Each structure stands twice: as C-alpha cells, then as structure tokens.
Amino acid sequence: MSVRAPRYSAWSLLRGRFSGPGFWRPLWSGRQLQKAYDVVVVGAGGHGLATAYHLARDHGVRRVAVLEKRLVGYGNVGRNTTIVRSNYLLPQNHYFYEDALRRWETLSRDLNYNVMYSPRGVLDLALSDGEMVSLARRGNAMRLAGIDAELMDRAGVMKFAKELVPAGTRRFDIVGGLLQQRGGTVRHDAVAWGYARAASALGVDIIEDCEVTGLVTTAGVATGVETSQGPVAAGQVVFAVAGHTGAIGTMLGVPLPVETHLLQAMVTEPIKPLINSVLIYVHPHGEVYILQSDRGGVVMGGFLDGFPSYTREGRWSRLEDVVQSAVALLPQIAGLRVLRHWAGTNDMTMDGSFIIDRIRYDNVFLNGGWCYGGFKSIPASGAACAQFVATGTAPDLIRAHTLSRFASGHLLDERGGGPFPVRL
Amino acid sequence: MMRLTCPFCGARELHEFQFHKTAPEPGANPFAAVYERVNRTDISQEYWQHLHGCRAWLYVSRNPSTGEVYQVHLLGTQS
Numbered sequence: 001m002s003v004r005a006p007r008y009s010a011w012s013l014l015r016g017r018f019s020g021p022g023f024w025r026p027l028w029s030g031r032q033l034q035k036a037y038d039v040v041v042v043g044a045g046g047h048g049l050a051t052a053y054h055l056a057r058d059h060g061v062r063r064v065a066v067l068e069k070r071l072v073g074y075g076n077v078g079r080n081t082t083i084v085r086s087n088y089l090l091p092q093n094h095y096f097y098e099d100a101l102r103r104w105e106t107l108s109r110d111l112n113y114n115v116m117y118s119p120r121g122v123l124d125l126a127l128s129d130g131e132m133v134s135l136a137r138r139g140n141a142m143r144l145a146g147i148d149a150e151l152m153d154r155a156g157v158m159k160f161a162k163e164l165v166p167a168g169t170r171r172f173d174i175v176g177g178l179l180q181q182r183g184g185t186v187r188h189d190a191v192a193w194g195y196a197r198a199a200s201a202l203g204v205d206i207i208e209d210c211e212v213t214g215l216v217t218t219a220g221v222a223t224g225v226e227t228s229q230g231p232v233a234a235g236q237v238v239f240a241v242a243g244h245t246g247a248i249g250t251m252l253g254v255p256l257p258v259e260t261h262l263l264q265a266m267v268t269e270p271i272k273p274l275i276n277s278v279l280i281y282v283h284p285h286g287e288v289y290i291l292q293s294d295r296g297g298v299v300m301g302g303f304l305d306g307f308p309s310y311t312r313e314g315r316w317s318r319l320e321d322v323v324q325s326a327v328a329l330l331p332q333i334a335g336l337r338v339l340r341h342w343a344g345t346n347d348m349t350m351d352g353s354f355i356i357d358r359i360r361y362d363n364v365f366l367n368g369g370w371c372y373g374g375f376k377s378i379p380a381s382g383a384a385c386a387q388f389v390a391t392g393t394a395p396d397l398i399r400a401h402t403l404s405r406f407a408s409g410h411l412l413d414e415r416g417g418g419p420f421p422v423r424l
Numbered sequence: 425m426m427r428l429t430c431p432f433c434g435a436r437e438l439h440e441f442q443f444h445k446t447a448p449e450p451g452a453n454p455f456a457a458v459y460e461r462v463n464r465t466d467i468s469q470e471y472w473q474h475l476h477g478c479r480a481w482l483y484v485s486r487n488p489s490t491g492e493v494y495q496v497h498l499l500g501t502q503s
C-alpha cells in the first residue's frame with residue numbers, strides 16, 4: 001500500500017509557509033514490520049535505500065523492506081565528505097562511476113528531492129613530476145572512455161584554484177593537476193532522506209531499530225532473517241551494511257576479503273567563500289581532501305586510521321596529519337578552529353574495489369566493499385543491484401565486481417597496492 | 425586506543441606502530457591467508473610491527489568494538 005507523499009515544488013513550499021502545523025509530513029512513513037517480504041534489504045544506508053527504491057520503481061517488486069539496526073542515515077551515508085567524481089583508472093570502475101555521476105546530475109528531479117548536486121569540480125593536485133605522470137595516465141584512461149578530464153599545468157591550476165596562491169610559502173610547489181569539472185559534492189543527508197522518502201512513497205517499508213542477527217535457511221536456500229524484532233520471511237535477502245560487511249561474512253560463515261577501518265573527517269567554523277572546488281592531494285604517506293560546505297565550514301578528510309575498528313572514534317595522529325597537509329596546501333586556513341570531527345567504519349576490500357554478488361546462497365546478495373568511496377556510487381549501485389536481484393543476472397556494469405575475483409586472480413586493483421587496504 | 429605496550433619499549437604512541445593484518449585461522453589455506461580476513465567484532469587477533477621503534481613484530485589481541493587492548497606479545501610467543 002503506497003502512501004502518497006506530497007510532491008515538492010516552489011508552490012508546495014509557498015503553501016507550506018502559509019499553512020498551519022501538520023502541512024509537512026514525515027519523509028517516510030512509520031509502517032510496522034510485516035511477517036514476510038519478497039525482498040529484505042539489510043541496512044538503510046545509501047546503498048540499501050537506493051536498492052530498495054529501484055526494486056520498487058524499476059522492477060515492480062511489491063513487498064520490499066529495508067531493515068536498519070539504528071536510524072536512517074546513522075551510518076556512513078551521513079558521515080562522508082560528500083565528494084562525487086568518476087575519475088577512476090580501471091575501465092571496470094570508471095564506467096560504473098560515470099554511470100553514477102550521470103545519475104547524480106538528474107537525481108533531484110528523479111527523487112523529487114533536492115540533493116544539492118554541486119558540480120564545482122574535483123581537482124587532484126601534483127606536487128612532483130612523478131605525480132603529474134600518474135595523473136596524466138589516469139586522465140588519459142578517462143578520456144579514452146569519454147569521461148571529462150583536464151590535465152592542467154601549474155598556471156592552469158593557479159588560475160582555476162585561486163585560493164592556492166600565495167605561492168612560495170609551500171615547501172613543495174604545485175606542478176599541475178587533473179580536473180574533473182563535473183565532479184563535486186552532493187548533500188549527503190539529503191541523499192539518505194530523498195531515497196527513503198521516494199522508496200516509502202513506492203510502498204517500501206523502512207524499519208528502524210531493527211537489527212538483523214541471523215539468516216534462516218532451509219535445505220540450502222535462505223527463507224528469511226532473524227531480527228531484534230523477531231523473524232521475517234524473505235524471498236531474497238540483500239546485505240548492504242557497509243562497515244559491517246565483514247561481520248555479515250562471519251555471520252554467514254563466509255570469510256571475506258574485507259577489513260573494517262575507520263575514516264575520519266572534520267569541519268571548521270564557517271568562513272566566507274574561499275575554496276570553490278574540491279582539492280585533493282594524495283601523497284606517499286597519506287592524503288588530504290578539502291572543500292567548503294555551503295554553510296561555509298572547511299571540510300577536510302584524509303587517509304584511514306589504519307587498523308580494524310568499529311569504535312567510530314578517530315585516531316588523534318591521523319587528525320594531526322590531515323590538518324598539517326591541509327595547512328601546507330592552504331596556509332590561510334591555519335587559524336581556523338575545528339568545530340567537529342567524526343569517524344565512520346569503512347569496508348575495505350583487498351583490491352580497493354566493491355563487491356556486488358551472490359553470497360553463499362542463490363537468493364542472498366552482498367552489496368558491499370565500498371571502501372572509502374561508496375557515497376559517489378550510490379545511484380549506480382542501487383540501480384545495478386536491484387536489476388541483479390530482480391532478474392538474477394548481473395548487469396554489465398558490475399559483471400567484474402564478483403566475490404570470486406579474488407580467488408581467480410581477476411582483481412580490480414585500482415591502486416596497484418596488493419592485498420592490503422593500508423600501506424603507509 | 426591511544427597507545428600500545430611494546431614488550432621491549434613499553435607503552436608508546438600508536439603512530440609508532442603499523443598494523444599488518446589479522447592473524448589467519450590455524451590451518452588456513454594460502455589463498456585465505458593472503459586475501460581473507462577474520463572479521464570478528466568482539467576480539468581481533470592481529471600482526472603489528474613496532475615500525476618506528478624497535479621494529480619487533482608483535483601479536484596483538486584487542487576488542488575492535490571498544491578499543492580495549494587485551495595483550496601484546498612478541499610474535500611467536502603468544503599463548
């Protein structure tokens with residue numbers, strides 16, 4: 001049964017302004033958990049919600065539930081630094097992320113919810129000739145695939161990112177950069193809320209405070225899940241639990257090529273517009289990315305904390321490292337105060353690429369291994385995963401992202417780093 | 425979790441140490457030992473190195489959900 005949500009428009013905003021209380025409805029309905037579903041999706045992060053939305057919208061699956069241990073948006077979908085881009089090296093990855101980027105461009109209209117896609121440009125910086133060569137290689141691979149990429153020399157970078165002046169204060173000067181202009185940011189909370197609202201309007205049950213604690217099977221087929229609110233029968237089950245992917249593997253008795261690492265981010269007090277794009281610098285000992293939120297805060301993040309953790313408490317030395325790198329690039333921000341910092345649990349795979357595949361049972365699917373880059377992929381992942389579940393066949397875009405690729409040697413090792421998520 | 429106690433150097437700041445991987449299950453086949461990880465949320469048994477210290481290889485058991493460190497041994501001497 002679908003609950004009609006009012007369509008948002010300039011007109012509805014105006015009406016809301018002049019209507020009494022009660023005009024604005026909750027974004028998703030608080031429906032009760034049912035005894036049985038066609039598909040149970042575990043985890044109301046971006047991937048779980050998008051998968052449920054596409055199952056209902058594109059494939060007409062009638063009874064879909066998303067079961068969430070905590071709250072919609074509590075996980076990484078509400079903790080990330082909101083950067084979207086498709087500047088990947090490997091074809092199996094860049095075509096997929098490009099599909100996602102195209103979907104971001106129209107998502108606000110599709111969901112009837114403003115997700116604030118801002119194509120402000122993502123600029124990867126090179127501070128040495130060697131880094132420039134590797135950016136050129138990546139940029140060429142993208143252009144061969146028809147994806148926008150612009151290699152810039154020092155003058156080009158300085159013209160595009162004026163905040164990087166004053167030069168001469170840096171120990172290592174900027175050599176050049178690789179710009180993806182269509183990359184940028186998307187408001188992360190809006191993505192969670194927008195998908196939840198749209199899925200709910202299509203009849204999907206979104207059940208919060210409902211932890212999945214086990215899988216029920218009969219004769220080698222999954223028949224449902226055990227939850228903290230009791231058993232639920234399911235025709236098919238999709239696990240989209242991001243940072244808890246490894247734990248789900250343990251629950252299913254399938255050891256996974258996954259390690260859970262914390263990633264931190266922070267935001268400063270708001271300042272006037274300074275940084276117009278997303279600045280990224282990856283160096284041999286870590287990385288830093290910097291952007292300015294619409295509210296004016298400088299958002300910064302860097303590399304993983306470096307060891308398995310579910311605490312969501314970041315490690316101090318990483319915070320220092322990110323701040324030092326950011327200040328080295330933008331000495332002007334040295335005096336700002338950090339308002340908040342936080343961490344999320346990331347499901348790092350042994351080749352750095354994601355997994356969408358069946359796991360152990362024919363009717364159980366894993367959507368995970370998103371590493372630290374799984375926000376930008378949400379729209380493509382939801383569409384592809386839903387198609388896989390509904391039709392039984394993986395679409396071409398995710399055909400290479402199997403679980404068996406690790407054993408067969410068909411790794412998608414974007415970084416060329418070997419079977420370790422962290423090598424510093 | 426801010427520090428680890430190296431059996432040789434004592435309690436030292438975390439950034440002196442490098443995590444390597446979780447210890448494979450006994451009898452794990454070579455593929456599992458290289459690519460798969462033991463993902464338990466209550467206890468994690470791991471190989472670390474005191475990289476920026478005495479460089480000893482260590483066997484650490486911790487609770488990855490609370491950050492509590494149970495034991496640190498020289499690798500090979502854990503019970």
Ligand SMILES: Cc1cc2nc3c(=O)[nH]c(=O)nc-3n(C[C@H](O)[C@H](O)[C@H](O)COP(=O)(O)OP(=O)(O)OC[C@H]3O[C@@H](n4cnc5c(N)ncnc54)[C@H](O)[C@@H]3O)c2cc1C
Pocket residue numbers: 042043044045046047048067068069070071073074075076077078079080081082083084210211212213240241242243244263264265301342343344345346370371372373374375376377
């Ligand atoms: C600090 C930080 C910065 C990041 N920056 C970026 C970025 O700029 N760009 C980018 O592309 N990516 C970024 N990422 C990565 C991105 O956020 C994640 O890869 C992505 O959000 C993960 O997918 P999700 O949204 O489905 O996960 P989540 O939102 O974590 O959803 C998983 C959900 O599953 C639930 N769950 C777990 N176990 C169970 C269970 N047993 N039963 C029921 N529910 C369960 C969890 O509570 C959670 O809500 C960043 C991550 C972090 C932490």
Ligand SMILES: [Zn+2]
Pocket residue numbers: 430431432433434474477478479480
């Ligand atoms: Zn030592």
